[in-house]
Every structure is written in C-alpha cells, then in structure tokens.
Amino acid sequence: MxxxxxxxxxxxxxxxxxxxxxxxxxxxxxxxxxxxxxxxxxxxxxxxxxxxxxxxxxxRSSKMVHGGLRYIASGDYKTTLLSVRERERMLTEADGLVNEMHYVMPHYKGKFPPPWIFNTLLRVYDRIAGKRYFKYFKKDAFLRLNPNIKQDKFLGASQFSDAVTDDxxxxxxxxxxxxxxxxxxxxxxxxxxxxxxxxxxxxxxxxxxxxxxxxxxxxxxxxxxxxxxxxxxxxxxxxxxxNETEQSFHKQIRPSRGSHLVVSQERLPTSQAYTFLHPTDKRAVFVFPWENRTVLGTTDLDHPPLDDQEVGITNEEVDYLLDATNGLFDDTDLNREDVIS
Structure with missing residues (x-):
C-alpha cells in the first residue's frame, strides 16, 4: 500500500x-x-x-508519576490524596510501564529541610498510600552506597518512593x-x-x-x-x-517551560533518584536514571507566546542544571560536552 x-x-x-x-x-x-x-x-x-x-x-515531562509530596508541605492534603491514589493505581494497572523508583533527599547541616521536618512529611505521605516506603540512612551507611555525593556537613538522607514511566x-x-x-x-x-x-x-x-x-x-x-x-x-x-479580540480576551494559560539535560550513566551513574534544592533559588531539582541514561531537571520559566515549533533549552538553563548537579556530587564536574540531549 x-x-x-x-x-x-x-x-x-x-x-x-x-x-x-x-x-x-x-x-x-x-x-x-x-x-x-x-x-x-x-x-x-x-x-x-x-x-x-x-x-x-x-x-517531554520529567517522566515521573508522583504523589505530590510538595502539596503536603503547602497544606494541600486533598491533592496529595488524589495523586497518591492515582500513583498506586497506575503501579498496579500498568506494571512494567509505570515502575516504582526510590528517591533520596540528602540532608546537610544548616540547610533546609532538616531531617526531622522532611521525615515527618514522608510518614504522612506513606500513611496516605497505605504502604511504608520511607527509610532514613545515617551518614556512614548512605556514603557507602553513594560515595560520589558531597560529604562536607552531610548528615544523612531520607528515602521515599514514587514512580517513573516512559510518558x-x-x-x-x-x-x-x-x-x-x-x-x-x-x-x-x-x-x-x-x-x-x-x-x-x-x-x-x-x-x-x-x-x-x-x-x-x-x-x-x-x-x-x-x-x-x-x-x-x-x-x-x-x-x-x-468571539473576542486578542486585545480583550482574558487568557487563563500562563505557558511555562521545564527543561532537562541527559548525560551518560558513565559520567554520572545513578541507581535511584536524588532530589535536592538548587543552591541559587531553592527550587527542587532532580537527578534520576532513565533509559540507561541520567536526567537532570527541571527548570521552570515563563515561555514566550506559543507557536507550533519545537521548544528549546537556553544557555542559562544549561548552566543552571549543571551548576546544581555539580554542587551535589564531588569530583563530577559535568560540562556541556557531557550533554547528550
């Protein structure tokens, strides 16, 4: 044909x-x-x-199927409840396409969030799911499994679970x-x-x-x-x-762009996801394994008026993600030449 x-x-x-x-x-x-x-x-x-x-x-998403942990922190319990139920449903109904993935939040002396606050949130998160995912790793135990992570003033790490998919x-x-x-x-x-x-x-x-x-x-x-x-x-x-004109029309959508970088597992090997706060603006950033690669993300910026063309990352966003990742891992020193896509 x-x-x-x-x-x-x-x-x-x-x-x-x-x-x-x-x-x-x-x-x-x-x-x-x-x-x-x-x-x-x-x-x-x-x-x-x-x-x-x-x-x-x-x-073009972050490939995550998450239960909305951040919504608990902002007091939006209802959204977290709905999101966790959907996550658990997808893990059950789409096994092999939606898979559980461990996330860890490293804690450092004098840095937010301290372990006791974050671990309290995780216990509530698990109670909503009806399962226990939360674990806390003391300093020496975690560093044996994650020797490349920044060690100065390191206290320990909290582990929780969400899910990952091929969107x-x-x-x-x-x-x-x-x-x-x-x-x-x-x-x-x-x-x-x-x-x-x-x-x-x-x-x-x-x-x-x-x-x-x-x-x-x-x-x-x-x-x-x-x-x-x-x-x-x-x-x-x-x-x-x-039937309004562009000048009088009240827009409800505020387009935003979240960009990611992909690097090889050889340059940054990961077996679990890391979540941490960017040193510049304290936004949550993730480093996680996906399709035998490592993904760094994401940014969150207002996007220019939309058209039907491809969306691209800016030089500033590349630097933003590389700086955050290099700040978490000692001796990694990722640069633009390491970026696959």
Missing part, C-alpha cells in the same frame, strides 16, 4: 455523515484519557492531533485502549477553526491535513461535544469560541 493510500485510509472516518458524540482536539495524555473513558461508555469518539501523538508536553509510551497505551473500545484517532490533523451554530455554540471544527506540506485539504467535522485537550495551547481555541 502506498503512503498516499495509507493516508486516505487513515482519514476515512472523516467521511462519517452523522455528528460524532465527541470530538477531542489534542493527542496527549489528557486527550487519550478522555477518549478511552468516552469510548468505554459507548460514545462515538474522534480524537485528532496536529502532529505526532504525545508530541507536546506528554513526551509517550503511556500515551500510546491509553490511546490503544481507547481505539480498542471503538474510538477513532487520527494524527497530523490540525483544528484550524471552530464551527459554531446560530446560537454561538461550538458544534464542530474545520480540520486541516498537515501530513503533506503541499496539501490544503480541509474537513468540516461536527460533534455534539467538542473537547479541547490542547494543554498549553488551550487559550487559542478558547479565544475562537469566545
């Missing part, structure tokens, strides 16, 4: 004469999850994605389940504009085939419900639905 015929076959569901029960715009984890739940309820579902499935945030594979797993239950999913279809009825209600979208740069083919697709699962791009469709 030629590539052209394959594409025609992929686009065949767009010829449906009846309105879809649900049109989902966005092929990340949110869109995939909505599609699965809707299809399981017997709805006629079409999901579209302007590029590859999981192209946006859902293939894009997780999206494909959920999307495959949605398709198995009857949903249709087509990538390289961009929602160019929304279709509204006489009452101003959104009843569909005009879709453009972006698989070929030479193609101007568009399709008008109608649905009883249109869901925008476009993440950081959500305001673009919201503005169309509101």
């Amino acid at each position: 030629t590539q052209s015929k394959q594409r025609q076959q992929a686009l065949a569901p767009l010829a449906r004469s009846e309105p879809w029960d649900m049109l989902i715009i966005g092929g990340g984890i949110t869109g995939a999850g909505i599609a699965r739940e809707a299809a399981r309820r017997g709805l006629a579902v079409l999901l579209i994605e302007q590029k590859d499935f999981a192209w946006g945030t859902s293939s 894009s594979r997780l999206v494909m797993r959920v999307l495959d389940e949605a398709i198995h239950d009857g949903a249709q999913a087509i990538n390289y279809l961009k929602a160019e504009s929304l279709i509204t009825n006489e009452q101003g209600l959104v009843v569909g979208a005009t879709l453009k085939d972006t698989a070929s740069k030479d193609s101007d083919q568009t399709y008008n697709v109608y649905a009883k419900v249109v869901v925008s699962a476009t993440g950081a791009w959500a305001d673009t469709l919201r503005m169309q639905a509101s």
